[in-house]
Amino acid sequence: MAETINMPKLGFDMAEGLLVRWVKQVGENINKGDILAEIETDKATVEVESHASGVVLQLIVEQGTMVPVNAPIAVIGAAGEKVDAPAATTALSKVESPKSDAAPAPQTQPTPAPTTQTSAPAETVVSGAALSESKGQPSAGPVKASPLAKKIAKDKNVNLASLQGTGPGGRVVRKDVESAIASGQPSAVSRPSAPTSIQPVIVSLDDKVVATTKLRQAIGRRLIESKTTIPHFYVTHEYKMDALMDMRKQINAYLPDNEKVSVNDFILKAVALSLRQFPNLNATIKGTEVIQFGHVNVGVAVTVPGGLMTVVVKDTDQKGLRQISGEVKAMAGRARDGKVKPEDVDGSTFSTSNLGMYDVEDFIAIINPPEAAILAISSAREVPVVENSAVKVGWRMKATISVDHRVSDGAEAAQFMQTLAGFLENPVRMLV
């Protein structure tokens, strides 16, 4: 019996995917688990595995086609088997023109905004962002609102879905939007859509226009949402890293080159163990409730061509250093090659960003929604330190946590940072 392969949903926010390439052609044999096609989402290019074995009977969509999630893309069955007509037709009707950019951007070419570069160490854009799009968000069903309310909401960037309508049947009417604007209700005033530059950009012949990648656009969208809707606060702590640096040296002496553990691997483990004691920071906010996640899945921001991604170590708190190290290496490699798997980037509960390799003293990161906090880790450096009234040389590393103030306060964040110190400064605790 023929089986239909559908466009997979690779993440919470994915509505459609671009079928980049068919790996198998009609008539070819395929086994369960074989790569059938490559799909590009706004996050990554992902290989789609077949969940059926047999012969590729039909490829329903052409390469370069944008396909809605769950729409059939191929049929696999026994050689010579007849293909059910309906599977094909329903899909085709949904297929949109190739390369249609998801957003119906009104005649905006990916606008080059050449100048506005943030001065380097200010705020590094860290977003696993692109990856786990808000879980808590209600699916975009139609909001019952008057045309006027909709227009005002659009003009003033008010999120209609967040308003309580007072019109008949809960319809949102003008006065609901206006009073939301007047009261400055934070939930109401929503993200300005990503690539809007308020100042007209004048491009001269000397300037170079670079189209942004889908990933970059997604990062922009997500972080505007984060920065405009989440009240961030920041706590910085300096860690004594001497013991950890020693231990790493010892451990790595016994490991082959491709398995050596990094400082960051220690930090991930320490962060995960600390989060166990601070469930409020391993959380998300949903309306008036904080959801404290049952698992501790620490995300790691990875630089990839065209942006960055967050790969996720599932149950970080329960894994050993070598396993964490191995998983991060594998996932980061796939991310850089554009071959990331959906499970690599999904389900992060707390993110980290490490710029240690770039000799950074300190930086702060933007929270990766829907998470409640992110840790920005800087370089471990040998610096003069004062101990027992004497100056000596010591390893020090600064880290800054950014926290959603709707979820937590400075004191809790500071205590988390101290608890983290308890692990980083006594690394043997992480081994037992």
Next chain:
Amino acid sequence: MAKITMREAISQALMEEMDRDPAVFIMGEEVGVWGGTYAVTKGFYDKYGPDRIKDTPIAENAIIGGAIGAAMVGQRPVAELMTINFGFSAMDYIINQAPKLHYMFGGQFKVPMVIRAVGGGGRQLGATHSQTPDAIFAHFPGLKVVSPGTPEDAKGLLKSAIRSDDPVLFIEHATMYQVRGEVPEGEYTIPIGKSKVQRAGTDVTIVTYCKGLELSMKAADELASQGINVEVVDLRTLRPLDMEPVIESFKKTNRAVVVEEGWKSYGVGSEIVSRIYEEAFDYVDAPIIRVAQKEVPLPYNRTLEQAALPQVADIVSAVKEVLK
């Protein structure tokens, strides 16, 4: 300004135009010796004589057909229909001849005539003599349809109608001849095809005309005492329809009630509401409500007749509904 009745205003308009232009004459049932069923042409027969005030047989197609012929050869007839319901007997002339001759003959003929017709219910004249079929006549391009709601507008618009080179159906309401209103002294005209804000307000727009205007102004007074500030826009002309003041008002209030005496289905209100949705969709803050006649042939019984016709209370509750 003098405060006169609708009857006097129409009378004055006719007389002034007859004095001004010898081509203007009046024809219809009982318009001469009797002075008009609603006494609008009382004294005209004595003043202008049988050549210019012509009593006709009870034959509407003859009245309208004759008027068309006279108009085509240079006269300016004002033909009177005792009630607009009798116009159905002359439908071919009203719809298929008068408005189209200019087009059918490549502009060789003009048909500068006015049909004065009495419409509306409320006088216990029964189902066949009490109708408000304005929308039917306004449906056809080529025929101007005017239906004033104040003496001032009646006078100014009728004078414009008589001077118009196109056929104009001028609809008066059977129960409004005694309505009084201020009318400017001396000569004036009001252009056909211009709606007018009859009462300025901020909370809700009532769009209406003719009898609906009288009712809406009363409703607006009542609502004002309850703190609701109504703007009333009077269409005055159904074709050509001037939506500009309506849209302008709606963009300000974002909510509207449309009041007409005719039936709701396929009516004037349907047209107005559609136009608002087409031209001001982004300004709609609540569904627009139509107030109209109940969908029955109008009863003779006075209580039932009043129950079927739109009333001030209906408008008041519609306004409150649309403001919810």
